[in-house]
Amino acid sequence: MNAPVRIEVRDLRLAYGTREALHGVSFDVHAHEILGIIGPAQAGKTSLLRCLNRTIDFTADARMTGSVKVDGVDVRQVKDVFGLRRKIGMVAPLPVGLPLSIYDNVAFAPRCAGLRRRDELEALVERCLRQAALWDEVKDRLHTLGTRLSGGQQQRLTIARALSHQPEILCLDEFSIAIDPVTTMRIEEVLKELRRTVTILLVTNLTQQARRLADRTLFLWKGELVELDRTEVIFSEHPRERRTYEYVNGMVG
Numbered sequence: 001m002n003a004p005v006r007i008e009v010r011d012l013r014l015a016y017g018t019r020e021a022l023h024g025v026s027f028d029v030h031a032h033e034i035l036g037i038i039g040p041a042q043a044g045k046t047s048l049l050r051c052l053n054r055t056i057d058f059t060a061d062a063r064m065t066g067s068v069k070v071d072g073v074d075v076r077q078v079k080d081v082f083g084l085r086r087k088i089g090m091v092a093p094l095p096v097g098l099p100l101s102i103y104d105n106v107a108f109a110p111r112c113a114g115l116r117r118r119d120e121l122e123a124l125v126e127r128c129l130r131q132a133a134l135w136d137e138v139k140d141r142l143h144t145l146g147t148r149l150s151g152g153q154q155q156r157l158t159i160a161r162a163l164s165h166q167p168e169i170l171c172l173d174e175f176s177i178a179i180d181p182v183t184t185m186r187i188e189e190v191l192k193e194l195r196r197t198v199t200i201l202l203v204t205n206l207t208q209q210a211r212r213l214a215d216r217t218l219f220l221w222k223g224e225l226v227e228l229d230r231t232e233v234i235f236s237e238h239p240r241e242r243r244t245y246e247y248v249n250g251m252v253g
């Protein structure tokens with residue numbers, strides 16, 4: 001792969017207290033790829049994402065060793081942690097609605113970043129809501145509370161909000177848990193388009209979602225990276241590891 005490396009993870013270990021959740025994980029993420037991250041519950045998928053933008057700092061007893069570099073800079077040396085988190089956006093599995101209007105949920109971050117012109121702000125809000133496949137459902141009630149939306153709509157609002165930061169790298173953690181299949185497909189189409197400008201890490205329990213979307217897929221198992229390869233290899237009859245074959249074919253989980 002010739003695209004530049006955006007994220008370089010080397011021998012990453014993460015412990016919560018005395019329990020290690022990631023046991024020395026190494027991989028690269030290239031610009032403009034969609035990297036699928038699959039693995040059963042408790043494999044360490046969410047923990048891995050949280051190390052990348054240092055949201056792991058919020059867990060007091062979490063200890064990280066090894067190195068994670070973003071654009072060549074070790075994330076633990078980063079002074080501007082907020083800047084790092086703007087660069088690496090995160091969408092959590094369940095919607096986290098701010099108690100604000102739909103419009104303000106999306107306009108919040110750009111306003112904080114200094115965007116004041118109303119026409120520009122409106123255009124950005126519309127673009128993010130369209131990208132999150134929510135615009136048509138909310139365009140006539142942008143000034144009602146975001147928390148009044150249905151679960152699936154709130155999840156899409158969370159995606160719109162993540163996009164409003166204009167992240168260079170977007171981590172999606174099981175974004176479609178609360179979203180119906182048709183809407184999920186629409187967002188998947190958006191992600192494919194976004195890849196032109198954004199690098200995407202897609203954590204999913206739905207192995208078929210990784211198969212549809214990811215350029216490469218990483219299989220994590222009990223805190224260990226079992227295999228990382230082009231998605232067609234991971235889902236073929238002959239991935240390198242037998243465990244990979246068994247997992248993606250539903251024989252273990």
Ligand SMILES: Nc1ncnc2c1ncn2[C@@H]1O[C@H](COP(=O)(O)OP(=O)(O)OP(=O)(O)O)[C@@H](O)[C@H]1O
Binds near residue numbers: 059
């Ligand atoms: N804040 C925390 N404090 C202590 N242990 C944690 C914490 N978060 C996660 N863990 C532990 O770390 C391990 C990996 O959890 P993680 O949430 O990263 O897995 P996951 O692959 O995202 O699972 P799921 O598919 O259920 O979301 C688990 O054993 C979990 O109990």
Ligand SMILES: [Mg+2]
Binds near residue numbers: 045046047
């Ligand atoms: Mg998780």
